[in-house]
Amino acid sequence: MNEKVKSGSRNVAIVGPYLSGKTTLLESLLFVTGAISRKGNVKDSNTVGDSAAESRDRHMSVEVSAASTEYNGTRFTFVDCPGSVEFAQETYNALIGVDAAIVVCEPIRDRVLTLAPLFKFLDDWEIPHIVFVNKMDRANIHVLETLNALKAVSSRPLVAHQYPIMQGEQLTGFIDMVSEQAYQYHPGAPADPIPFPENLKEEEHIARAQMLEALANFDDHLLEELLEDIEPPQEEILKDLKMELGADLVVPVFFGVAEQDYGVRPLIEALLREAPEPETAAERRLKNIKGDTPIAQVLKTFYTPQGGKLSLVRVWRGKLTDGVVLNGVRTGGIYRLMGQQQQLVNEVAAGEIVALSRLEGIKTGDTISTEQPSAMQLPKAEQLEPVYALAITPEKRNDEVKLSAAITKLLEEDCSLAWEQHGDTHEVILWGQGEIHLQVALDRLRRKYNLPMTTHLPQVPYKETIRKTVASVHGRYKHQSGGHGQFGDVFLEIKPLPRGEGFNFNETIVGGVVPRQYIPGVEMGVREFLAHGPLGFPVVDVAVTLTNGSYHTVDSSEQAFKQAARLAMQTGIPQAQPTLLEPILHVEVTTPSEFTSKVLQLLSGRRGQILGYEGRSDWQGWDKVVAYLPQAEMQNFIVELRSLTLGVGSFHWVYDHLQEVPDKLAERVLATNGNGNNGNGK
Numbered sequence: 001m002n003e004k005v006k007s008g009s010r011n012v013a014i015v016g017p018y019l020s021g022k023t024t025l026l027e028s029l030l031f032v033t034g035a036i037s038r039k040g041n042v043k044d045s046n047t048v049g050d051s052a053a054e055s056r057d058r059h060m061s062v063e064v065s066a067a068s069t070e071y072n073g074t075r076f077t078f079v080d081c082p083g084s085v086e087f088a089q090e091t092y093n094a095l096i097g098v099d100a101a102i103v104v105c106e107p108i109r110d111r112v113l114t115l116a117p118l119f120k121f122l123d124d125w126e127i128p129h130i131v132f133v134n135k136m137d138r139a140n141i142h143v144l145e146t147l148n149a150l151k152a153v154s155s156r157p158l159v160a161h162q163y164p165i166m167q168g169e170q171l172t173g174f175i176d177m178v179s180e181q182a183y184q185y186h187p188g189a190p191a192d193p194i195p196f197p198e199n200l201k202e203e204e205h206i207a208r209a210q211m212l213e214a215l216a217n218f219d220d221h222l223l224e225e226l227l228e229d230i231e232p233p234q235e236e237i238l239k240d241l242k243m244e245l246g247a248d249l250v251v252p253v254f255f256g257v258a259e260q261d262y263g264v265r266p267l268i269e270a271l272l273r274e275a276p277e278p279e280t281a282a283e284r285r286l287k288n289i290k291g292d293t294p295i296a297q298v299l300k301t302f303y304t305p306q307g308g309k310l311s312l313v314r315v316w317r318g319k320l321t322d323g324v325v326l327n328g329v330r331t332g333g334i335y336r337l338m339g340q341q342q343q344l345v346n347e348v349a350a351g352e353i354v355a356l357s358r359l360e361g362i363k364t365g366d367t368i369s370t371e372q373p374s375a376m377q378l379p380k381a382e383q384l385e386p387v388y389a390l391a392i393t394p395e396k397r398n399d400e401v402k403l404s405a406a407i408t409k410l411l412e413e414d415c416s417l418a419w420e421q422h423g424d425t426h427e428v429i430l431w432g433q434g435e436i437h438l439q440v441a442l443d444r445l446r447r448k449y450n451l452p453m454t455t456h457l458p459q460v461p462y463k464e465t466i467r468k469t470v471a472s473v474h475g476r477y478k479h480q481s482g483g484h485g486q487f488g489d490v491f492l493e494i495k496p497l498p499r500g501e502g503f504n505f506n507e508t509i510v511g512g513v514v515p516r517q518y519i520p521g522v523e524m525g526v527r528e529f530l531a532h533g534p535l536g537f538p539v540v541d542v543a544v545t546l547t548n549g550s551y552h553t554v555d556s557s558e559q560a561f562k563q564a565a566r567l568a569m570q571t572g573i574p575q576a577q578p579t580l581l582e583p584i585l586h587v588e589v590t591t592p593s594e595f596t597s598k599v600l601q602l603l604s605g606r607r608g609q610i611l612g613y614e615g616r617s618d619w620q621g622w623d624k625v626v627a628y629l630p631q632a633e634m635q636n637f638i639v640e641l642r643s644l645t646l647g648v649g650s651f652h653w654v655y656d657h658l659q660e661v662p663d664k665l666a667e668r669v670l671a672t673n674g675n676g677n678n679g680n681g682k
């Protein structure tokens with residue numbers, strides 16, 4: 001790694017939709033700045049960005065990866081983010097720590113539309129960003145069409161910083177919109193200045209006028225010049241570009257072919273000239289935090305293949321030196337990263353992104369400082385809710401004990417995962433953002449923690465209830481064995497309760513026909529029975545009253561009354577018309593309005609009950625659909641929702657209530673997973 005840094009640093013995230021060429025662009029940036037001497041390729045699994053085994057296996061990025069390089073005396077740390085929505089949490093966590101972002105996209109209308117959630121995040125957090133339209137070697141739509149598609153999804157004005165020169169679908173050069181100088185690209189070499197291509201004059205003029213107008217919206221002086229038809233000096237345009245990009249007021253657009261390094265030098269030149277200095281982001285983030293205590297924030301937590309913990313941090317203020325104690329924890333070492341390679345450094349100044357080792361107990365998003373305990377907490381990216389689940393079991397039974405420690409580490413690396421041990425079904429359920437997300441988590445369990453797992457679809461936690469009252473049911477337990485006998489005798493009333501009331505137990509015993517000390521035994525017997533009803537599921541919304549009974553002075557015991565109660569329940573519940581209940585979720589789906597009708601169909605097709613839908617007040621062009629959805633229908637809901645909405649639809653859910661399963665469906669459920677292991681009375 002180069003150590004010729006003279007003037008400051010820039011931290012730049014590379015973000016954008018799945019497969020748009022982010023990792024390839026990083027490779028090219030590292031190559032043209034001399035940080036690597038040979039370019040790797042995503043297909044050959046030898047790029048810096050995708051150096052994690054789980055990324056290499058899939059030819060896609062599944063976690064953020066950082067790499068530092070140096071250009072013209074400035075250190076650039078790039079953070080290559082995964083594009084798949086299933087790994088969006090990684091991207092969001094990292095984005096809050098950078099000075100600017102490059103949004104890489106393809107010149108394809110539908111793919112551009114998928115940028116909307118990312119643009120929203122960037123604007124909500126005021127993160128300066130530029131767009132790099134990649135794959136301009138296969139651009140089969142006109143430049144203006146690409147720009148219009150981009151404008152439609154960005155709340156900030158887009159300004160074309162370059163005008164591409166095309167030959168058919170292939171980018172061959174560009175016109176710099178500030179200087180109006182044209183350049184010709186060459187394979188493996190920097191671009192050359194060429195005369196202005198006359199055939200593009202008209203288009204370029206329109207695009208340039210739009211750029212200047214957009215900039216003038218935030219600069220009165222420039223506006224006056226434009227109104228008076230005065231050509232503004234280049235320095236003024238550049239100054240405005242820098243100021244307005246830094247304040248996230250405009251979004252400059254560049255074009256290129258990362259695979260051929262086309263457009264990559266102009267991109268890094270522009271970053272050097274126009275990306276805001278690290279102080280800009282620091283001022284924005286530390287707005288309310290006075291003083292000069294060193295402060296950093298964790299953007300990502302890694303467990304290296306050797307098992308060491310590494311925290312990628314942004315140093316917001318002050319200097320960190322080797323062995324510094326942060327939040328009471330002594331750091332192991334400070335490293336600059338080049339993918340999975342680490343270079344040890346002695347100290348690091350504010351405005352850099354580096355990795356710190358052994359920050360035990362400190363999580364992604366945490367604010368860390370030399371003060372202890374740290375009272376400061378910088379805002380963190382919102383945590384995504386899990387939307388997809390699999391039940392998991394270790395392949396080897398003995399591994400069960402190791403599982404929870406390993407999953408805890410997994411969750412530290414990725415907070416968009418969650419897990420639970422389900423109370424009713426006893427399954428261990430791994431929750432995440434989609435199929436690939438969970439497969440990656442399982443790969444990590446196998447590879448890093450030697451915990452191969454098998455998976456299956458989680459059971460739906462059905463319950464059962466009753467429809468009818470049984471006024472009196474008798475249970476008598478009588479057992480003679482050697483010395484003491486066993487005797488318990490009860491009459492119970494069993495009544496359905498309204499939905500959601502759970503269970504209650506009463507007694508109306510008079511005259512001590514069932515002595516006080518045996519009544520808890522009766523309740524225990526009833527509760528035990530209800531844990532596994534006749535259909536095979538826990539019974540809820542039932543009231544049981546002990547109304548009568550008898551006892552034996554010598555042979556009665558709490559245990560005998562418990563058995564008597566179970567016997568009464570065994571007889572009584574089947575007479576009370578047991579029925580199956582299913583959990584119903586309250587869901588709020590977020591979708592671009594153009595897909596709302598499809599979303600409504602999807603919900604109805606899955607037995608959903610639409611409660612309403614409306615435009616989102618905070619997001620133009622997007623709707624919120626609210627519905628009840630049976631949990632049994634949730635398994636692939638996110639997968640189908642994404643496939644209907646170009647991948648951008650999402651949903652939020654909470655458990656809401658239990659509801660009777662329609663008879664026909666209940667028969668099917670019971671045929672496949674009812675009653676088989678009903679432990680009742682055994």
Ligand SMILES: Nc1nc2c(ncn2[C@@H]2O[C@H](COP(=O)(O)OP(=O)(O)OP(=O)(O)O)[C@@H](O)[C@H]2O)c(=O)[nH]1
Pocket residue numbers: 017018019020021022023024025042043059060061062081082083084134135136137138256257258259260
């Ligand atoms: N034709 C063409 N293909 C490219 C270009 N840049 C990248 N690709 C190809 O696009 C595919 C995806 O590239 P990546 O660099 O992995 O894309 P990514 O955006 O990092 O993907 P994720 O991180 O998985 O979202 C690979 O097959 C690349 O070779 C380009 O400029 N032109």
Ligand SMILES: [Mg+2]
Pocket residue numbers: 022023024049050060061080081082083
């Ligand atoms: Mg990638």
